[in-house]
Amino acid sequence: MDRITTIEQYQAEYEKSIANPESFWAGKAEQFFWRKKxxxxxxxxxxxxxxxxxxxxxxxxxxxxxxxxxxxxxxNPAIIWEPNxxxxxxxxxxxxxxxxxxxxxxxxxKKNGAKKGDRVCIYMPMVPELAIAVLACARIGAIHNVxxxxxxxxxxxxxxxxxxxxxxxxxxxxxxxAKVIPIKEVVDEALETCPSVQRVIVFxxxxxxxxxxxxxxxxxxxxxxxxxxxxEAVEMDAEDMLFILYTSGSTGKPKGVVHTCGGYMVYxxxxxxxxxxxxxxDVFFCTADIGWITGHSYIVYGPLxxxxxxxxxxxxxxWPDAGRFWKIIDKYKVNIFYTAPTALRALxxxxxxxxxxxxxxxxxxxxxxxxxxxxxxxxxxxxxxxxGKCPIVDTWWQTETAGIMISPLAGITKTKPGYATLPLPxxxxxxxxxxxxxxxxxxxEGNLCIRFPWPGMIRTTYGDHERCRQNYFATYxxxxxxxxxxxxxxxxxYRITGRVDDVINVSxxxxxxAEVENAINQHPDIVESAVVGYPHDIKGxxxxxxxxxxxxxxxxxxxxxxxxxxxxxxIGPIARPDKIQxxxxxxxxxxxxxxxxxxxxxxxGDFSNFGDISTLLDPTIVETIKGDRVx
Ligand code: 7RM
Numbered sequence: 016m017d018r019i020t021t022i023e024q025y026q027a028e029y030e031k032s033i034a035n036p037e038s039f040w041a042g043k044a045e046q047f048f049w050r051k052k053x054x055x056x057x058x059x060x061x062x063x064x065x066x067x068x069x070x071x072x073x074x075x076x077x078x079x080x081x082x083x084x085x086x087x088x089x090x091n092p093a094i095i096w097e098p099n100x101x102x103x104x105x106x107x108x109x110x111x112x113x114x115x116x117x118x119x120x121x122x123x124x125k126k127n128g129a130k131k132g133d134r135v136c137i138y139m140p141m142v143p144e145l146a147i148a149v150l151a152c153a154r155i156g157a158i159h160n161v162x163x164x165x166x167x168x169x170x171x172x173x174x175x176x177x178x179x180x181x182x183x184x185x186x187x188x189x190x191x192x193a194k195v196i197p198i199k200e201v202v203d204e205a206l207e208t209c210p211s212v213q214r215v216i217v218f219x220x221x222x223x224x225x226x227x228x229x230x231x232x233x234x235x236x237x238x239x240x241x242x243x244x245x246x247e248a249v250e251m252d253a254e255d256m257l258f259i260l261y262t263s264g265s266t267g268k269p270k271g272v273v274h275t276c277g278g279y280m281v282y283x284x285x286x287x288x289x290x291x292x293x294x295x296x297d298v299f300f301c302t303a304d305i306g307w308i309t310g311h312s313y314i315v316y317g318p319l320x321x322x323x324x325x326x327x328x329x330x331x332x333x334w335p336d337a338g339r340f341w342k343i344i345d346k347y348k349v350n351i352f353y354t355a356p357t358a359l360r361a362l363x364x365x366x367x368x369x370x371x372x373x374x375x376x377x378x379x380x381x382x383x384x385x386x387x388x389x390x391x392x393x394x395x396x397x398x399x400x401x402x403g404k405c406p407i408v409d410t411w412w413q414t415e416t417a418g419i420m421i422s423p424l425a426g427i428t429k430t431k432p433g434y435a436t437l438p439l440p441x442x443x444x445x446x447x448x449x450x451x452x453x454x455x456x457x458x459x460e461g462n463l464c465i466r467f468p469w470p471g472m473i474r475t476t477y478g479d480h481e482r483c484r485q486n487y488f489a490t491y492x493x494x495x496x497x498x499x500x501x502x503x504x505x506x507x508x509y510r511i512t513g514r515v516d517d518v519i520n521v522s523x524x525x526x527x528x529a530e531v532e533n534a535i536n537q538h539p540d541i542v543e544s545a546v547v548g549y550p551h552d553i554k555g556x557x558x559x560x561x562x563x564x565x566x567x568x569x570x571x572x573x574x575x576x577x578x579x580x581x582x583x584x585x586i587g588p589i590a591r592p593d594k595i596q597x598x599x600x601x602x603x604x605x606x607x608x609x610x611x612x613x614x615x616x617x618x619x620g621d622f623s624n625f626g627d628i629s630t631l632l633d634p635t636i637v638e639t640i641k642g643d644r645v646x
Pocket of ligand 1: 262307308309383384385386387388409410411412413414415435497498499511512513514520523524525
């Protein structure tokens with residue numbers, strides 16, 4: 016372990032990381048087990064872009080997550096699993112058990128045809144087998160593509176096709192609160208359009224009745240019976256792909272963000288240990304789903320690389336009641352708790368009666384991620400969960416960054432509600448104006464970019480490197496552009512203000528407006544649509560859709576229902592618009608561009624100042640839309 020313990024040490028470490036990044040990161044990388052040491056620490060240029068960390072280095076990340084801990088930590092709990100239903104017994108897997116389960120399932124994958132470099136799609140609920148599957152892929156060098164099990168068949172199919180997966184791992188069904196969700200059914204529908212898939216391995220969680228396709232589908236448990244408990248790890252190059260994870264951007268189709276073995280390993284462990292100030296023996300509870308980057312980096316890889324105990328929760332925060340998180344924290348004596356502002360706002364709204372029955376005295380550190388946290392939620396978290404004694408780390412980062420980038424170090428960096436505070440060592444943020452000119456000094460605001468590589472950064476977007484360049488490296492020369500707006504206050508503290516592109520953050524989930532518009536436009540009566548975000552008390556942002564219908568006779572409530580159903584089918588319930596307004600036209604400029612700024616203001620209910628609307632083709636449309644606003 017290698018942990019910063021004072022603010023002076025943070026400053027010294029930060030300065031070293033800027034003055035000599037290569038020796039700084041080499042020092043971190045040396046703490047791992049490499050089959051062969053790297054030849055070069057870093058080669059990079061942001062114009063291609065091409066970034067290589069630890070090139071020539073050979074390793075397998077699972078040897079660092081598992082094998083390495085068998086000396087001394089074999090009996091320590093690696094994964095604690097809490098099921099959806101509180102009455103169902105949980106499971107605890109020691110490092111030794113997890114190691115054996117991963118090896119066994121790695122052999123199952125091999126027997127079913129998976130080889131190094133193959134893409135394996137994982138579409139599963141939050142059961143230990145999901146983490147085991149992820150690690151088993153990494154063990155044999157197969158590239159995992161985890162898809163959050165709330166996405167629709169169409170989204171799943173798109174992700175499988177884009178990365179040409181040959182194997183799909185899924186469950187029969189999933190428990191989510193009081194609901195049973197048909198997982199295999201969604202997979203079956205998705206696979207109607209996925210010719211690359213040869214094999215489906217089905218884990219039985221709910222014992223629901225499912226269809227099994229002869230010659231394609233097999234049962235997890237059956238396959239395991241035939242598998243050996245030892246499996247040699249496949250030696251990987253530091254820059255070999257570890258995984259693909261799809262995320263929404265400002266253009267229509269989600270992008271497959273690619274991360275590689277060496278840099279990802281170094282970055283997730285370093286950030287895990289330092290941001291949360293992890294102590295050996297701590298129980299760490301991250302409430303994300305493994306289907307998102309937060310789950311990849313801070314449920315699976317970061318904690319396991321550190322030899323920590325990671326808690327996996329299958330259910331939802333409000334079932335059977337809004338005290339579920341707090342019950343789990345007391346039950347397993349959780350020391351570090353990491354969640355999303357949206358969950359905190361929902362729990363705050365449920366009232367303190369759900370918090371009071373619990374002691375919460377094992378907690379030492381609290382964290383948030385995914386979206387800006389409002390001061391009220393921050394204070395509520397601080398007082399009622401942390402009892403004023405636990406530092407809160409507001410961690411800013413992205414799918415593309417692999418790990419935390421701007422964040423306090425728990426108990427070390429002085430916090431300020433709403434501020435992600437300072438960059439971690441190795442991270443060089445820069446604010447630029449819309450022309451790409453640096454905005455220096457403090458008390459300023461601009462577009463957040465990063466000017467130097469870090470080991471966890473995105474390498475490419477799967478199958479389309481040009482898209483990666485266009486999206487992240489072409490807006491501002493020689494900079495990685497995050498898509499976020501950001502303030503730097505008088506103390507040099509950073510506050511992320513939200514996306515400056517057409518991405519909306521709904522309950523901490525990234526939704527591309529273009530993606531939702533494409534879905535809505537599939538409706539035969541919809542001529543055109545425009546989706547914008549508006550402030551939402553619980554979700555942070557909600558989705559407001561303006562649609563033009565060609566059918567004047569259409570029952571409007573029915574039309575809204577049909578639109579919601581279409582979005583559900585195309586993306587999933589998380590992208591369903593909160594409000595739908597049927598409009599006769601959209602505010603467009605003479606060149607045909609929709610003036611979204613006006614639509615955002617109307618959605619917000621702010622009619623004060625629309626700015627210059629004289630360039631609109633039909634300025635009267637603004638009044639009409641205003642008049643019919645959905646409140
Ligand atoms: C980890 C994750 C990334 C986007 C990012 C921001 C927003 C994330 C914070 C935040 C304010 C934070 N990955 N975001 N963390 N905004 N404060 N602490 O969420 O790829 O799904 O989303 O989320 O806009 O660009 S993500």
